[in-house]
Amino acid sequence: MITAPFEYARPGSVDEAQSLLTKFGDDAKVIAGGQSLIPLMRLRLSQPTALVDIQGIGELKQVRRDNGTIEIGALVRHVDIQRNAVLRETLPILVEMANDVGDNQVRNLGTIGGVIAHGDAAGDYNALALMLDAEIVTNKRRHQARDFYRDILTTALEHDEVVTAVRFPVSTGRFAYTKFRRRLYDWALAGVAVQESGSSWRVGYVNLARTPRRGSAVEAALASGASAADAAAQSGSDIDPTSDVRATAEYKRHLTEVLTVRTLQKAAAV
Amino acid sequence: MAVTSLIGARIQRREDPKLITGHGNFIDDVNLVNMAHMSIVRSPHAHARIRSIDTSAARAAQGVVAVLAAGDFKPHIHAPLPVTNAFVADKKQVPDQFAIAEDEVIYAGEPVAVVVAEDRYLADDAAQLVVVDYEPLPAVMDLEKAMAPDSPLVKSDRSDNIGWDAAFPAGDIDAAFAEAEVVVKQRIGQQRLFPTPMETRGCVADYVPYDNRVTLWTSTQVPHFVRLFVGGALGVPESQFRVISHDVGGGFGSKIRPYLEEYLTTATSKIVERPVKWIEDRTESLLATTHGRGQIFDVEVAARRDGTLLGLKFTQLLDIGAYHGVFSAFQVVACLIGGGAYEWKAINARSIGIFTNRTSTDPYRGAGRPEATHMVERMVDLVALEIGMDPAELRRKNFVKSFPHTNNFGLVYDSGDYPKTLDRAMANIDYTALRKRQADLRAQGRYLGIGFSTYVEICGLGPSAATAPAAGVALVESSMVRVHPTGSVTVSVGTHAHGQSHETTFAQIVADTLGVPYDSVEIHHGDTGDTPFGYGTYGSRSLAVGGMAIMASCHKVVEKATKLAAHAFEASEEDIVVDQGRYFVRGNPGEAKSIAELAFASYGAGLPAGMEQGLEAVSYFDPPNFVWPFGCHICAVEVDPETGGVSIDRYVAVDDCGNVINPMVVDGQLHGGIAQGISQALFEEVLYDEETGQMLTGTMVDYLIPTMAEMPHFELDRTVTPSPTNELGVKGIGEAGTIASSIAVINAITDALTPFGIKHVEMPARPDRLWSMIKEARA
Structure with missing residues (x-):
């Protein structure tokens, strides 16, 4: 239950994160809340050579409405979603999902960007992104959710790509x-x-x-x-x-x- | 006993302020100067020959102190792990287990090498570099196939895969079945379980080379037992070997044995001449700590159509695992109490212990008694269903009603009033109304079920005359009570709490019995350096046996204090009255001596002729019988036939554990115990790949321990039938909840599914399994 050794860096910007990923190479991983990655590392099922911890990047913590779209920063945590008044009005199904993610500890640390990047079929938000035709925004491009999920725990992300936000259509129906x-x-x-x-x-x-x-x-x-x-x-x-x-x-x-x-x-x- | 104020009082646990503010002292809190850390390389195979072990890369890794294998330990560990010599069997095979595998591994998780490094991170990293060349061999997994003469062997040097085969006939079983109007048969499983204490195991060993002295800190239920066997195997006498076990974060039976890691850590400390710490991580724990249950019962019951039970025949197949657990054969006790709370003309039981390439099983909360209760309570329901009788009435009709009662195997149930707990529980749940609600819901296509469990438990292990043959050791218990010169009291005991609140409840007993303030009584346990030899805590024995050992010492202290008082008052002992710690001459209560005053005098000059100084006593207590708690649990569940999901609607328990020392502690034991039984009924199961022997539930994601959110509200109540076996009138309560509850839930589920023609449900009652059964029944 102890991780294998790894390098660790905490960039202050997305650009810096990208250059660190380039520097550390293919076996580096981005870490945000760590609620999926850390357990895998503790079991040594995942042994990244370096972790690029993006939690210090303030710009990824915003929730913004943009006409018919609601953009949620990658570092918005489950607990932030639960408490967000804008989301409650514009995307209430996401709030309902967040209420039932894991336990308090998981909700206090886990982020929506982490769920998306991990691409787990069990990650509730991934099915929502898919069904609502969400866009996944990274430092390099925008992915359509329908093209994003490739296989088990496998997404269209490249190794130096960092999820920065998810854009959902405002969905106020039943x-x-x-x-x-x-x-x-x-x-x-x-x-x-x-x-x-x-x-x-x-x-x-x-x-x-x-x-x-x-x-x-x-x-x-x-x-x-x-x-x-x-x-x-x-x-x-x-x-x-x-x-x-x-x-x-x-x-x-x-x-x-x-x-x-x-x-x-x-x-x-x- | 004096009129008391503390025995029976609902006072808060004195352990809690320390524990809930993070001041507990658990095994990983022990840190010594110059301490090295140990990681264990374990077999990934259920069965394989070891061709070679290459430790060169690990030895060269950063911070590594030593890498050791079987050959390195052989000069230091001179004995195999202990196995108690329980039950006389027709056939028995007890293979030796050395602490670490040498040329053949026979379960996934068996140690093959030990890595010692400057910290645990480095030790784990280096452990990954140990290269073991294995030649995989067939894994023996299925109990019945393992019994076949042509089965592959669990270990190549064994004659077969049978650990024991023991028959327990009582009465003329053929006559009982000849009389039968109804015979019901059922196979009933008891899935393997992880005991999953909150604190995994671990130890810190400090071997001091120059005087051959060992201190071993370990998370255990049995510190004296560990010292006896580990010290013996390492050639260190008890006087030089101190075992210390501070706070223990749960055990549930899984910490009642000396473990191979205690041998390895101690030997490693000797080899590297440094203190060594090993902490079991959670995934390691699931492989390395003994499992519970793992049994199959094939059962037949003979009865009359009027509901009279006649005969009970059953065979217990028990999955021993790769090696005997220290007390695995104790679980054969299921045979002796398989008749439960009922009268039978004859019982014929047989137990077969079978080796498989799995982790060993050993007692887990209840140890043989939950299995027996589950079996008999299931069979009673099947008889009731077969003859169309209410399950409560069938139980009532067959209850043992007069006490003491000698059961078919000669065990004497000391006391009881089974109809009373049944009546109380039925009243508490409003049985008549519940049955009506069940009928109303069925009309709406909803499936409510009601399940009974009217259990009786044998515990308070135990009288030496019975436990020596049944458990292999004479389970007596010890105490030392010392009144200090100014009246505070130190009590040292051979039991060792791992969540049972002994520091509180034992102090309640001593304070009342000696008549001293509760806060002046200190309980010591868990340190062989300052406690008398005892067998430890399990089998719901600490109060009924250990508590009585305390009482015996208290009586000796009171007796001496009485002599001191008589001397002080120049009266005869017969004229001294003792009233809650005050000693006075009859008729003159105004002029009294407190126990503190007498204690002070006892250490001074001018004692009665021939009396030694001091006010203290040591006692060992060997009870005349077991104690026999009982009760009735009723569970109501609703099953969703579309999803197979089960929701618990009500859970009512009426237990009788005799006199109660602290009602809050008893309630706590019941909450935890009932939760564990419900958990077996609905959630937990250790699964292995039946071909490869790989564990499939190797993390807490896949092994389902329920949380508070899955538990119902427990509606507790109790009756009090004091035990005549001991002066305190107490029984035991540590295991009762678990013994009672699994079958209350399963009987409720089965009752709910009766409209589908379903008669029996196995554990855990997973939604997919229930749905499949319903689907098949509907087809």
Whole structure:
């Protein structure tokens, strides 16, 4: 439970972070809140040669509304999201997700940029970014969320690329998020997010494939007037769960369908 | 006993201010000058031959003091790890376990090398550089396959994979089954569990070469036991070997044995001639600390259609793991108390201990008794279901009703009133209304279930006459009570708390019995340097056995104080009245001597002829019997048939542990105990890959320890049936909650699923498993 040795640097700007990443090379990692990276390092499953700690970069801590877009700085923590009045008005589903991330310690340290950069299918915000067509802003470019998540814990980020912000469309329609867990502080065994967007519904799936998934088939069924149950029956083609120590794939598929119905009903009742 | 004010008082734990302000003294708080740090290289394979170990890169690494393997330890460790000689078996195989593997590893996590460095970071880094060439061998994982004559062997030098095979027949079982109108059969599993104390293990050893003297700080439940065996193996006599165990952050049975790391750390200190610290990290702990349970029961019950229980037949298959735990065979006790709180004409039990290529199992909170309770309470429900009788009524009909009661195996239940706790619990949960609510909800397609557990527990281990054959050691307990010249009192005991509040409750007993202020009583435990030999804390024994050892010393002190008072008042001893620490001549309470005054006099001149100075006593207590707590727990759950999710609706417990020293401490024990049983029922399971023997639940992400958020509100109540076995009238409460609770939850889930035709549910009742069962039942 002790990490392998590594270099450590704490840049004051994004530019400095990039040059440090270039200097340290391919095996360096960016660290923000460390809630995913540090446990992996303690198990020595991840042994970066250097950590570039971006927590001192003040400019990454802002939440800004820009007409129909809400831009959230990479260092905005879960607890900041929970307490942010602007987000509560413009993207309430994100606040609801933040309320159920981990425990107090995780919420006090973990950041939205960390969740995005880690690209974990279990990271609740990743499914939301995908379903709402968010943009992921880095020091080098803007990624469309739909092109960002490549494989298990693998994103389109290059090694010297630093996530600086995430841009979501302001989403004030009806919504619901259901996170099925065996313990309150667990990752979702299966998570289903639904968000009304204009006249249609967006659906996202957490921890049900190697990457976050958008419920495209369910969305299409809903758009064509299907009931919640009939739409949810399409969820199987939107996900690709595997069996693990927590549950069988068959169960996760069934659970997803049940949760999709319930989440749609919950959102419609709001 | 005098009229008292402290025994029975709900006073706050005196341990807490220190612990909750961060002033505890746990094992990692021990730091010595010039101390080196040790990291252990462990086998990643469940079973492999060691071809070679290359330590050259590790030796050359920064800050490394030494890298040691089996050959380096052999000149220093002269004995294998101890295994108590428990239960006479028809067949028994007890292979020696040396503290570190030499040529064959037989479980993932077995030590193969030790790295010592200037700090733990450097030690862990260098440990990664030790290169071990393994030749993997087949892993033996399945209990039944392991029993087959053609099974691969857990270790190549063994005759087979059987650790013991013991039969326990009582009465004419064939006659009981011949009389049966109903026979129900069930296989019931007990999954492996991690004991997961909050504080993992660890030790600091300081070997002083010039006088062959060792001080070993360790996180243990049994400091004297550790000294006896580790000192013995290293050739250091007890007089030169001091074991110190300060605050211990939980054990749950997993710290009741001398561990190989205590041998290795001490030997390493001797080899490198420096103090050495080893702290077990959490992932290491999951492999290296003994596991609990890991059993399968095949059970048959014979009964009449009117609900009369007749005969009970069962076989306990117990996964020993790679080597015997020190007390693993104690869990055979499940056979002797498998009949639970009921009358049986005959019981026929058999226990087979089976080696596998897994971490060893050893007692875990309850140790054989939760398993027995889970089994019998499950079977009673199956009989009730089969004949269409209310499970509460079937229990009531078959309860043992007169005490003392000699069970089928000759164990004597000292006292009890089982219908009373059942009635109280049913009233507290409003059973009639709950059954009506269940029917109403079923009509709406909702599945509420109600589960009973009417347990009886054997604890207070124990009378030497019984524990010597059953546990391999005569489990007596010790105390020393010393009244200092101005009246404060030091009590030294052989038990050792790891969360049980002994510093509080023992002081309550002493303050009342001697009549001294509570704050003047200091409890010492955990240091072999200033406590008398004792067997330690487990088996809910510290009060019923250790507390009585304290009482015995207190009585000796009072007896001497009475003599001193008689001498001071120039009266005869018979005329001295002792009233809450005041000694006076009958009829003259106005002129009294306090125990402090008598203590002061006892160290001075002018004592009665022939009396030695001082006011102190040492006692050993060997109880005449076990003690027998009991109670009734009722759980109500709702199962969501679509997700298989279980939510606990109510949890009502009525326990009877005899007289209570401190109700708050008893409630705390019940909260923790019930939580652990619920946790087994719903959450925890150690999983291994059945082919490779790799642990699949090797982190706390995958091994589910529930939190407060998953626990229901515990609705506690109690009845008081004093134990006639000891003067305090006490029983034990450390394990009762765990013994009772797993089956209350499982019986509730099974009851909820009865409409689907589901009769039995295994632990943990995972949502995916319940959903699969419901799906199959619906098909």
